[in-house]
Amino acid sequence: MSGISLADAHAVRTGRSGFSRPQLIGIAVMTALVAAAPFLLYPVFVMNVLCSALFACAFNLMIGYVGLLSFGHAAFFGMGAYLSAYAAKNWGFDAELSILLGGAVGGVLGLILGSIAIRRQGIYFAMITLALGELVYFACVQLPFTGGEDGIQQVPRPPLFYAIDLNNDLAMYFVVAAVFLGGFLLIHRIVHSPFGQVLKSIRENEPRATSLGYRTNDYKVIAFTLSAALAGIAGGTKALVFGIATLTDVSSGTSGQVVLMSLLGGLGTIFGPAMGALVVKAMENYLAPFGAWVTVTQGAIFVICVLAFRRGIIGELGAALRLPL
Amino acid sequence: MNPFDVFSDWFMRLWHIPAVAWLSQLVLGLQNGAFYAMLSLGLAVIFGMLNIINFAHGALFMMGAFVTWMLANYIGIGYFPALILAPLIVAAFGLVLERTLISRLYGLDHLYGLLLTFGLALIIEGLFRNTYGSSGLPYSPPGALQGATNLGFMYMPNYRGWVVFVALVVCLATWFLIEKTSLGATLRAATENAALVRAFGVNVPRLITLTYAGGVGLAALAGVLAAPIYSVNPNMGSQVINTVFAVVVIGGMGSILGSVITGFMLGVIEGLTKVALPQFSGAVVFAFMIVVLLVQPRGLFGKAA
Numbered sequence: 166m167s168g169i170s171l172a173d174a175h176a177v178r179t180g181r182s183g184f185s186r187p188q189l190i191g192i193a194v195m196t197a198l199v200a201a202a203p204f205l206l207y208p209v210f211v212m213n214v215l216c217s218a219l220f221a222c223a224f225n226l227m228i229g230y231v232g233l234l235s236f237g238h239a240a241f242f243g244m245g246a247y248l249s250a251y252a253a254k255n256w257g258f259d260a261e262l263s264i265l266l267g268g269a270v271g272g273v274l275g276l277i278l279g280s281i282a283i284r285r286q287g288i289y290f291a292m293i294t295l296a297l298g299e300l301v302y303f304a305c306v307q308l309p310f311t312g313g314e315d316g317i318q319q320v321p322r323p324p325l326f327y328a329i330d331l332n333n334d335l336a337m338y339f340v341v342a343a344v345f346l347g348g349f350l351l352i353h354r355i356v357h358s359p360f361g362q363v364l365k366s367i368r369e370n371e372p373r374a375t376s377l378g379y380r381t382n383d384y385k386v387i388a389f390t391l392s393a394a395l396a397g398i399a400g401g402t403k404a405l406v407f408g409i410a411t412l413t414d415v416s417s418g419t420s421g422q423v424v425l426m427s428l429l430g431g432l433g434t435i436f437g438p439a440m441g442a443l444v445v446k447a448m449e450n451y452l453a454p455f456g457a458w459v460t461v462t463q464g465a466i467f468v469i470c471v472l473a474f475r476r477g478i479i480g481e482l483g484a485a486l487r488l489p490l
Numbered sequence: 491m492n493p494f495d496v497f498s499d500w501f502m503r504l505w506h507i508p509a510v511a512w513l514s515q516l517v518l519g520l521q522n523g524a525f526y527a528m529l530s531l532g533l534a535v536i537f538g539m540l541n542i543i544n545f546a547h548g549a550l551f552m553m554g555a556f557v558t559w560m561l562a563n564y565i566g567i568g569y570f571p572a573l574i575l576a577p578l579i580v581a582a583f584g585l586v587l588e589r590t591l592i593s594r595l596y597g598l599d600h601l602y603g604l605l606l607t608f609g610l611a612l613i614i615e616g617l618f619r620n621t622y623g624s625s626g627l628p629y630s631p632p633g634a635l636q637g638a639t640n641l642g643f644m645y646m647p648n649y650r651g652w653v654v655f656v657a658l659v660v661c662l663a664t665w666f667l668i669e670k671t672s673l674g675a676t677l678r679a680a681t682e683n684a685a686l687v688r689a690f691g692v693n694v695p696r697l698i699t700l701t702y703a704g705g706v707g708l709a710a711l712a713g714v715l716a717a718p719i720y721s722v723n724p725n726m727g728s729q730v731i732n733t734v735f736a737v738v739v740i741g742g743m744g745s746i747l748g749s750v751i752t753g754f755m756l757g758v759i760e761g762l763t764k765v766a767l768p769q770f771s772g773a774v775v776f777a778f779m780i781v782v783l784l785v786q787p788r789g790l791f792g793k794a795a
Contacts, residue, residue: 284784284787285787295732295735296736296776300776300780303772306772421612461613464610464614471602
């Protein structure tokens with residue numbers, strides 16, 4: 166994977182938190198924006214962006230730090246959404262348990278599918294994850310609990326901790342914001358832990374990591390599981406926000422979209438996937454009346470990103486400012 | 491019911507399925523296998539030379555079908571000329587794609603080639619969906635290939651036999667071209683070591699362009715063959731290509747004949763599953779892929795990973 170150009174390749178001095186000073190400022194700005202957003206924009210739209218942003222950050226953990234491109238991440242997002250919706254609707258789980266269940270399901274599925282997929286590398290890994298994602302899609306079409314073409318609809322928004330009512334969009338918004346920021350910081354913590362350093366060494370030179378005594382396959386499976394669990398949490402949160410979980414959430418279109426978000430924002434950057442999610446979701450929102458032009462535009466963005474700015478929005482910004490963002 | 495009863499019920503049901511049902515699904519499986527074989531062969535040829543996995547392959551397959559439909563409806567060119575013309579037109583389009591876009595990525599990580607061709611697939615499919623909608627356009631097979639032949643034990647639709655026949659001829663011709671001719675020898679040498687072959691005065695970039703166009707032509711030819719079977723619609727490529735990727739993982743991309751055999755074999759397995767366990771027929775190729783990955787990760791015909 167040594168050929169892939171990643172924005173964070175240069176070493177930086179970081180404080181005890183693992184963040185450099187510009188990154189700390191970036192996080193402060195992002196937190197302020199997240200806190201102000203529901204008063205400036207339609208809260209449901211911003212919640213959709215935040216769920217996608219967490220999904221993209223989780224995806225970026227694999228491509229950006231392990232160098233493995235998963236083309237089936239919708240499987241974890243979608244199964245998380247299904248299970249959260251099902252638990253909230255049929256078992257009366259409250260919000261935090263439903264979301265955690267979504268994450269657990271994503272993680273278990275990630276552990277199983279990840280152990281299969283890491284048996285090959287590079288483009289084979291991408292094709293295998295695509296095929297496994299398709300298998301999960303077929304399973305969701307067949308299994309009775311998913312509701313087939315209809316999906317799970319009219320999921321009531323459960324209260325938080327059996328006490329706080331979330332039917333108010335603003336209350337729900339701050340739960341979603343907390344989930345996103347928590348996931349974001351957790352990913353950062355993982356990336357900057359000793360474990361994360363081993364992941365990056367695998368990305369840069371796997372044979373050398375092996376020769377140093379690391380069981381690289383174990384590391385890859387653990388990273389894949391963590392990424393899948395966070396994708397499941399993102400899916401579960403989204404299901405509670407919209408009260409619905411459908412086949413779209415597990416489809417290969419969703420898998421492609423998360424790849425687009427990360428690429429557009431900047432592979433291997435901290436803020437890139439969230440930025441990419443914002444742009445892609447905003448575009449989807451404003452281009453929705455134009456039908457298939459959404460697909461054409463997304464395709465064009467892929468082509469332009471790959472040909473003209475492979476570092477993505479945040480990666481290019483970071484390169485211009487000579488800062489790792 | 492305990493699991494044993496479920497199994498024995500299923501087995502008894504299997505026992506009572508008439509042989510004709512098995513045979514007709516076998517033929518249908520061979521037909522689908524013909525498409526898998528041609529598509530995975532094209533992917534393997536392109537991968538061998540360009541080191542990229544062509545995610546636009548399904549979209550180009552769909553284009554082959556659409557060009558066939560356009561030739562018939564706009565300028566009245568029939569099926570048999572389209573069998574030659576449509577692949578040439580789509581291959582020319584592929585040639586332009588390779589020269590203008592894909593060639594800029596050589597030397598970069600091959601994930602970029604994957605992302606670029608994925609984007610191209612989205613653009614092509616989106617444009618066709620905008621123009622023709624998603625409902626699908628009818629295209630009838632030529633009179634000579636309509637109807638069915640009585641084989642004594644079953645009726646075989648003529649068109650299915652034709653698809654399998656054309657696919658076999660094309661796959662064998664491709665194998666012959668690559669393995670037995672001097673052009674093929676140059677191609678294989680350039681796959682092994684492009685720099686060295688260039689030093690011998692071979693125009694390797696041109697060879698790469700022609701290889702991409704050739705692989706695209708194979709996809710488009712499969713599209714022409716598919717036009718009378720499936721309704722011609724913008725989604726037909728993305729539906730089949732996910733299965734083809736699984737086929738490629740199962741076979742490994744190291745061998746021409748390996749791709750062809752794997753393609754036909756999985757078509758047949760899928761067809762027979764439709765009789766035995768209908769609800770699993772959509773998933774059986776992917777399940778087979780998992781088994782192969784667990785037992786022999788490099789694929790049935792692949793070189794060491």
